[in-house]
Amino acid sequence: MPESPPPRLDEIDALLLDLLQHDAGRTLHDLGEQVGLSASAVQRRIARYRKDGLIARQVAVLAPHRLGPTVLATVLVTLDQESFEHHRVFSERMCSDPQVQQCYRVAGPWDYVVILAARSMHDCGRLGDRLFKADDNVRRYETLVTFEAVKTGLALPVPASQPSRP
Amino acid sequence: MPESPPPRLDEIDALLLDLLQHDAGRTLHDLGEQVGLSASAVQRRIARYRKDGLIARQVAVLAPHRLGPTVLATVLVTLDQESFEHHRVFSERMCSDPQVQQCYRVAGPWDYVVILAARSMHDCGRLGDRLFKADDNVRRYETLVTFEAVKTGLALPVPASQPSRP
DNA sequence: CGCCGGGACGCAATAATTTTGCGTGCCTGA
DNA sequence: TCAGGCACGCAAAATTATTGCGTCCCGGCG
Structure with missing residues (x-):
């Protein structure tokens, strides 16, 4: 392409x-x-x-607390086996789970940063068990439960590379 | 309210x-x-x-790589002084900076998870310096540069609490 | 058991917004 | 200097959103 x-x-x-x-x-x-x-x-x-594919899509952003109790969490994950195939499998599982909001593959000792949305603390634990504990290839993961979403959004800074002519 | x-x-x-x-x-x-x-x-x-405030807003999602080179990073931050006021100041700085995409206050040894969007690796470093290194009250921060955005979005799972009658 | 609201629906009319056609002006390059 | 390309504004045309109205279904109450 x-x-x-x-x-x-x-x-x-x-x-x-x-x-x-x-x-x-x-x-x-x-x-x-x-x-x-x-x-x-x-x-x-x-x-x-x-x-031009600059605008990928247009979406409605919901207010989490208006949907009922919501627990957001950031999870840091390290895989065991690092083969291309293992990464693909992990990525696909993240993509296909609706409770996974975001997933980034990162540099350093951690391999992935995953952001989860759960219905309760209990649900959050269950979700972690299901996504990570049950995965033989996850060596280690750490869950950072959020107290407060200070800022959310996907907005990117847009560079104006050229002046517009008036 | x-x-x-x-x-x-x-x-x-x-x-x-x-x-x-x-x-x-x-x-x-x-x-x-x-x-x-x-x-x-x-x-x-x-x-x-x-x-009902269920839909907070409607936004266009841009494709980062189509805006030119983009570096995303997750930053873990621990503050020094933990007073209410110190947290407020930090939160406000995160909210007002357009390069900060998201910011979560979390439980555990780290106080905040911050997601940044920069124009280049160099820009990313400068941004970290400006936001965190220059802040006397940031005790420590760690930057996880992303190789790949596997999944992005703000979609929440929506619970159907009641059956609809056909 | 029958009789009201209240709420949600579909359809159709109306209002608003988006999309397109067309003519104009400006910059660029020959 | 002159043609070509491009973006613009305006106004018509097409599409989409909103509102009014009559109907239906359910639940509470006499």
């Missing part, structure tokens, strides 16, 4: 993408007002972001 | 919220087809989710 190079972005693109990352619910007209463009210009830019 | 109790959700609500968490871009008609309701019924349910 030939990946085209990252598209050039001007200041308006950066502004627009930043707005969209924080609230994609506004109308094109609204967005246009914020960045000083017409609705159709905004629409065409956004269409381009999508075509 | 009196928090009303979490609203009751039936199977259709769970299905709908799950769909919205993964792709909030579909039309009401489409969603209705998926869950077996009319567009207006779907619209009314979604309006209720919003009113």
Whole structure:
């Protein structure tokens, strides 16, 4: 799959993408007002972001505590066997479990950082047992239960590589 | 601020919220087809989710690698002084920095788990210096640079506490 | 047992938003 | 200097969201 190079972005693109990352619910007209463009210009830019794969998808973010009690946890994991195949198997299990929010493969003594969402402390323990303790290839894991989600989001800083011409 | 109790959700609500968490871009008609309701019924349910604060917001998720080179990292942080005020100051700095994606206050020897997005390895180092090394009250921090984002998202498992009547 | 609300639904009308067509202006490169 | 490409605004057209209304089903109560 030939990946085209990252598209050039001007200041308006950066502004627009930043707005969209924080609230994609506004109308094109609204967005246009914020960045000083017409609705159709905004629409065409956004269409381009999508075509370029810049915007991966659009999602609704739920408020955890409004779904009932929720326990979030970060789990650090070290595998035993490190073969390509073992990593693939582990990754796939993380991807396919809906209680796994995020999973990163990292450098250093730990192999993975996994973020879990559970319904209770008890459920969290069960989840850890199921995902990690029951896996022969997990050498060791450590669970960091969160007291408080200080900040959440997936927003990335958007670089404006080119000035926009006024 | 009196928090009303979490609203009751039936199977259709769970299905709908799950769909919205993964792709909030579909039309009401489409969603209705998926869950077996009319567009207006779907619209009314979604309006209720919003009113109840169940859907916090709607955001666009960008593809990191399409923005140009991106380095993600997980940082484990332990504070020195643990007073309420010290925690507040730290939390606020995390919240206000756009390169901080997520920040969780956790139980155990580490106080915080912080997820960073940087433009390069070098930038990542500078960011760590700025956020943690320059902070007198950070006793110790450890950076886990990610090789690969295996799974990302903020989707929560939605419990269907009540059956829907057909 | 029968008679009200209350709540959710579908359908259809209405309102709002998104998408497209078209003409214009500006920058770039020949 | 002149053509080509590109992004823009405006306004029409298409699609989508929202609202009004009548119906149905369930639960509580006379």
